[in-house]
Structures are given as C-alpha cells and as structure tokens.
Amino acid sequence: MERRIPLVLPTLCIVGWVVIIDQMRLPDSSVWISVGCVVLALFSLKRGFMALAFHLACGAVGLVAGHHVTSHIVRVSNSFGPLMKVRAEGVVRVVLRSSPGQFRYILQGEVDATDLPCVRTTCIVTEWVEDSTRPRPRVGESRIVTGLLRRPDPATLPDEVPESAICKGSGASFLLSNASSVCNHEQPQLYRWADVCRQWIVAVLENHLPRDVSGIAIAVVIGDRSALDHHAMQAYAASGTAHIFSVSGSHVGIILGVLVVLLGSAPSWWRVVLISLVIGAYVFISGAEPPAVRAGMMGAVALVARKLELHVDMLNILSGVALAMILFDPTISLQPGMVLSVMAMAAILGLGPLWFNRVMKLIDQPTSWKRAIVATCATSVAATVGVSIPSLVYFSSTSLTAPFANLIVVPLLSCALIACLLLCVTSIIGITSPVAWCICVVVRTADWVAHEAGEQRFSHLADEWKWIVVGLMICVLLWPLRSPTLIGGVFRLIIGIVVIFTVIVCLPVKSTTGLIAERRNGIVLAAVIRDTMCVVIDGSRHAAIDGRVLQWMKRQPLPVKCEGRGVWGRRMSARIRRELVGSKDEIHQSVQR
Numbered sequence: 001m002e003r004r005i006p007l008v009l010p011t012l013c014i015v016g017w018v019v020i021i022d023q024m025r026l027p028d029s030s031v032w033i034s035v036g037c038v039v040l041a042l043f044s045l046k047r048g049f050m051a052l053a054f055h056l057a058c059g060a061v062g063l064v065a066g067h068h069v070t071s072h073i074v075r076v077s078n079s080f081g082p083l084m085k086v087r088a089e090g091v092v093r094v095v096l097r098s099s100p101g102q103f104r105y106i107l108q109g110e111v112d113a114t115d116l117p118c119v120r121t122t123c124i125v126t127e128w129v130e131d132s133t134r135p136r137p138r139v140g141e142s143r144i145v146t147g148l149l150r151r152p153d154p155a156t157l158p159d160e161v162p163e164s165a166i167c168k169g170s171g172a173s174f175l176l177s178n179a180s181s182v183c184n185h186e187q188p189q190l191y192r193w194a195d196v197c198r199q200w201i202v203a204v205l206e207n208h209l210p211r212d213v214s215g216i217a218i219a220v221v222i223g224d225r226s227a228l229d230h231h232a233m234q235a236y237a238a239s240g241t242a243h244i245f246s247v248s249g250s251h252v253g254i255i256l257g258v259l260v261v262l263l264g265s266a267p268s269w270w271r272v273v274l275i276s277l278v279i280g281a282y283v284f285i286s287g288a289e290p291p292a293v294r295a296g297m298m299g300a301v302a303l304v305a306r307k308l309e310l311h312v313d314m315l316n317i318l319s320g321v322a323l324a325m326i327l328f329d330p331t332i333s334l335q336p337g338m339v340l341s342v343m344a345m346a347a348i349l350g351l352g353p354l355w356f357n358r359v360m361k362l363i364d365q366p367t368s369w370k371r372a373i374v375a376t377c378a379t380s381v382a383a384t385v386g387v388s389i390p391s392l393v394y395f396s397s398t399s400l401t402a403p404f405a406n407l408i409v410v411p412l413l414s415c416a417l418i419a420c421l422l423l424c425v426t427s428i429i430g431i432t433s434p435v436a437w438c439i440c441v442v443v444r445t446a447d448w449v450a451h452e453a454g455e456q457r458f459s460h461l462a463d464e465w466k467w468i469v470v471g472l473m474i475c476v477l478l479w480p481l482r483s484p485t486l487i488g489g490v491f492r493l494i495i496g497i498v499v500i501f502t503v504i505v506c507l508p509v510k511s512t513t514g515l516i517a518e519r520r521n522g523i524v525l526a527a528v529i530r531d532t533m534c535v536v537i538d539g540s541r542h543a544a545i546d547g548r549v550l551q552w553m554k555r556q557p558l559p560v561k562c563e564g565r566g567v568w569g570r571r572m573s574a575r576i577r578r579e580l581v582g583s584k585d586e587i588h589q590s591v592q593r
Contacts, residue, residue: 021069
C-alpha cells in the first residue's frame with residue numbers, strides 16, 4: 001500500500017519557528033532550550049502525546065535554525081546608519097556586475113568594523129576600478145576587502161526601491177562601498193568550468209543576436225541580468241514578468257521536457273541519472289540560486305519516485321525539498337527569491353488544478369487546445385495569487401497586469417529559451433541565421449508586451465491602500481470559479497477588472513506637488529511652482545554624487561530649476577544642471593520665447 005509522507009505541516013511549523021525566533025532575537029541560550037525541547041519531545045512520545053511531541057520537535061529544529069539565522073543575518077534599521085571602516089574576509093557567492101569600471105559582488109564571511117563587533121554575515125560589495133586589466137572577482141574565490149560599511153538606506157524618493165529590499169533579495173545585511181580587495185585563494189576548478197560555459201553561452205548569443213535581443217536572451221538562459229537595460233528591467237518588473245530572468249522552476253521544467261522528448265519517457269535508471277546530471281549541470285552553470293536548486297531537486301526526486309513506482313505528490317516533494325534546504329542553510333528561509341518561488345509553486349500545485357477543473361466543467365466539448373489554454377491561464381492565475389502578498393510585504397509593490405502579461409510573455413520567452421539553447425548547438429556547425437531570426441521575433445514581441453503591460457501600475461497609491469487593491473485582485477481572480485456558466489465567469493471577471501480600476505482612480509494618491517526627502521548626505525526639497533519643479537538641495541558634507549536623486553530629477557516631466565546650499569548641495573545642483581542642459585529646460589525656455 002502506498003503511503004504519503006505529510007511534509008507540509010512540519011515545514012510550515014519549522015519555518016514559523018524560524019521567523020518567530022528571528023523577530024525575537026533570542027540569545028545563545030536558545031540552543032540549550034532546543035535540547036530541552038528534544039528531551040520533552042521524547043518524553044511526550046513515550047507517553048503517547050503525539051501532537052505535543054510533534055510541536056516540541058519542530059520547536060527544537062526551529063530554535064537551532066533560528067539561532068543560525070540570527071547569528072548570520074544582522075538586523076537592519078530604517079534609519080541612516082553611520083559609515084564604518086571595515087575589513088572583511090570571505091567567499092564570493094554571486095557576481096552581480098562586472099564592467100570595466102565597476103565590480104559588484106556578494107561576499108559572505110567574517111566582517112570586522114569599527115563600530116560593529118566581528119560577525120559572520122553577508123554584504124554587497126561595490127568596488128570601483130580604474131585599471132581595466134585588473135582581474136574581475138569570480139564566484140567561489142576568497143577575498144580580503146577593505147572599505148566603508150553601512151546599513152541599507154531607506155527609500156525617501158517616490159518610486160524608489162529601498163536598499164533593504166535589495167539586500168534581502170541577496171541575503172545580505174550590509175553594503176560595502178569604496179572598496180578595494182585582494183584575492184587570497186583562487187577559484188575552485190569546478191567554478192572555473194562553470195564560468196567557461198557561461199562565457200561561451202554569452203559569446204554565442206552576443207555574436208549572433210542584436211544588442212537589444214542578446215541582453216534579454218542571456219538573462220533568460222543563464223539568469224545574467226547585467227546586460228539588461230535599466231528601463232527594460234523596470235518594465236518587466238512592473239508587468240510582473242521579471243521572474244523569467246531568474247532560473248527557477250519554469251526553466252528546469254523546460255529543460256526536463258526537452259530531455260524527455262530527446263531521451264524518451266520510459267522509466268529507467270540511466271535516463272533518471274542522465275536527466276538529473278544535465279539538470280544539475282544547468283542549475284550550477286546558471287549560478288545555483290535557491291529557486292533553481294529547489295526546482296532541480298524537485299525534478300530529481302520526482303524522477304526517482306516515478307522510477308520506484310511510488311506515489312508522486314508534488315506538494316509533499318516541494319515541502320520536503322524546501323525543508324531540506326532550510327535545514328542545510330536556514331538563512332534562505334527569509335530570502336525573498338526563495339519565498340516567492342516556494343509560494344508560487346505551492347499556489348500552482350494547490351490552486352492551479354482547482355481553477356483548471358472548475359473552468360473545464362464550464363466548457364462544452366473540451367478539446368486539447370482548449371485544455372492547453374485553460375491550463376496556461378490556471379498556472380498564471382495561481383502563481384499571481386501566490387506571490388502577490390509576499391511581493392507586497394518584501395517590495396511594497398506588485399503588478400496588477402501580471403495574470404495577463406504572463407499568459408503571453410512567459411510562453412514566448414520559454415520558446416526563446418529553447419531556441420537559444422538550439423542556437424548554441426547549431427553555432428558549432430555554423431547554421432545560425434534561421435534560429436537567430438526566430439529568437440529576434442519572439443523576444444521583441446515579448447518585450448513589446450512587457451513594456452505595454454508595465455505602463456499600468458499603482459505605485460502612486462499610499463501603502464495602506466495597496467493592500468485593499470491586492471485583496472480585490474485576488475478576489476477578482478477567484479470570483480469566476482463561483483459562476484455556474486462560462487459566460488457568467490467571463491462577465492464576473494470583466495466586472496472585477498472594472499471595479500479594480502475604478503477603485504484605483506478613486507483612491508487618494510500621494511502628493512506630487514511637494515517633497516521633503518532626507519538623504520544620507522543632506523536634504524532634498526522640491527515643489528511644483530508654475531509648471532516648474534523647483535528643487536533646493538542642502539548638504540554640507542564632502543560626499544559623492546547621489547545617483548538616485550539624479551535619476552529622479554531626469555524622470556520629471558516638468559522643467560527643473562535646482563539650487564544648492566553647502567558643499568554637497570552645490571555639487572549636486574551643479575551636476576543636475578549640467579545633466580539637464582539641452583533637454584527640458586531649453587525646450588521650456590524656447591516655448592516661452
């Protein structure tokens with residue numbers, strides 16, 4: 001008789017304990033408390049109190065994992081922290097950007113700062129280099145870094161992404177700038193092979209595709225977003241389709257499908273081993289981010305279970321893989337990428353079949369193409385419902401057009417992924433033109449849809465009203481399931497969309513006529529006076545140019561008049577005037593003349 005292992009409940013209990021302990025910041029004695037929990041769990045198990053023994057065991061595991069999280073992730077505040085001189089030694093985990101003038105990477109190791117005790121944590125390092133021949137940082141090598149350490153700054157400008165969200169996405173606690181580093185241990189050979197494969201894939205795509213297509217293609221294939229334009233990334237994020245640039249379950253599913261077509265679907269050990277090795281190699285080459293590792297492990301476990309003729313319950317497999325990853329590295333339980341990936345997959349596995357079966361009952365004469373369309377819609381709706389609330393918690397934003405944009409963008413870029421892999425294979429024999437042309441058509445179509453869908457956002461609403469809109473969006477996506485007919489379901493969906501946009505128009509918006517923004521080096525005062533954005537920047541420090549303020553000024557639709565006070569204020573105002581000369585100000589003056 002087949003037995004199902006209920007792993008969902010213990011996974012939720014352990015993750016809940018990790019979150020509670022992280023918020024309480026328990027001292028080191030929590031490890032000894034976990035020993036007491038184990039003893040009490042064994043005693044309860046002997047006396048027959050199964051539920052109490054279960055919760056005590058989960059509490060013991062959660063105490064140990066939570067202690068690991070609190071000792072590796074330093075809590076950050078929402079205020080501007082001081083700059084501290086620091087010496088850090090650790091291993092490069094991820095290289096975020098490697099341009100001739102700037103290196104940006106994630107370093108995990110020991111950090112010793114002037115106003116901070118020596119701790120083991122992770123930080124994002126920004127290193128400016130003038131020598132273009134200097135070797136770039138590589139994943140897996142050990143480095144000694146010196147520079148200025150600071151906590152992530154809060155968001156004070158409209159539509160500014162808080163640095164705390166960026167740090168959470170990388171599992172980092174600090175930002176290290178003005179850094180200089182030296183390599184004290186070379187990159188392992190296995191990582192060198194992965195870098196060689198990545199460089200070969202990038203070279204093939206850049207040589208055979210136009211510039212506007214190659215950046216998106218590279219991001220889709222190996223998750224490298226360094227070649228993407230900033231505005232393109234914003235458009236994909238606003239449309240809710242930026243997840244396609246992170247190697248995760250969809251990528252692994254496509255690779256698995258291609259391998260099954262090529263090798264056959266008959267269960268045999270050589271197929272299981274070969275497919276698992278290919279998926280593992282692809283995950284490792286793409287950077288081995290937690291969502292990709294989770295998807296690869298789920299695929300391998302499902303293949304082994306199918307070969308052993310066991311009952312394959314993907315929700316239990318998801319819980320078991322997530323639990324194993326959390327026990328191996330508890331810090332990933334708080335990383336947004338891992339949380340969003342697990343929530344999306346859980347919603348697809350739990351809500352997707354319910355949505356699919358309910359809609360198929362409303363369709364007369366179901367055919368294969370109707371099933372494919374409904375299955376795609378069910379996956380998009382379920383994933384949107386699963387990630388909307390976590391996205392709002394982590395990033396204070398979500399996309400209202402994600403269910404509709406994903407229906408077009410994700411299938412197109414999935415086809416582009418297969419075509420890009422085919423292009424890498426055909427480049428060996430020199431036949432690339434037809435494949436490259438198909439990739440250009442597919443990628444440009446997806447890019448146009450993403451930009452059009454990304455224009456409709458609700459970032460102008462106050463934060464407290466965003467929760468109301470997200471709740472309405474979830475209700476609108478689930479409301480058609482209560483309809484007895486297909487026409488009624490479509491009618492309900494249309495009514496729900498109209499209601500959402502009506503609520504967005506009627507809700508109060510953030511004031512755009514005035515702004516007082518506290519920055520790390522000073523204060524920015526802005527006000528709209530007679531169709532002109534008048535800005536005063538006050539700051540007496542000798543500090544660098546604030547790039548976020550500069551970009552915000554460039555995005556203003558009105559002409560900008562800027563004045564500065566203090567050393568930093570005058571420097572910023574001079575830079576802003578120099579950047580804006582020849583654009584809006586001169587056009588505005590010519591119109592007045």
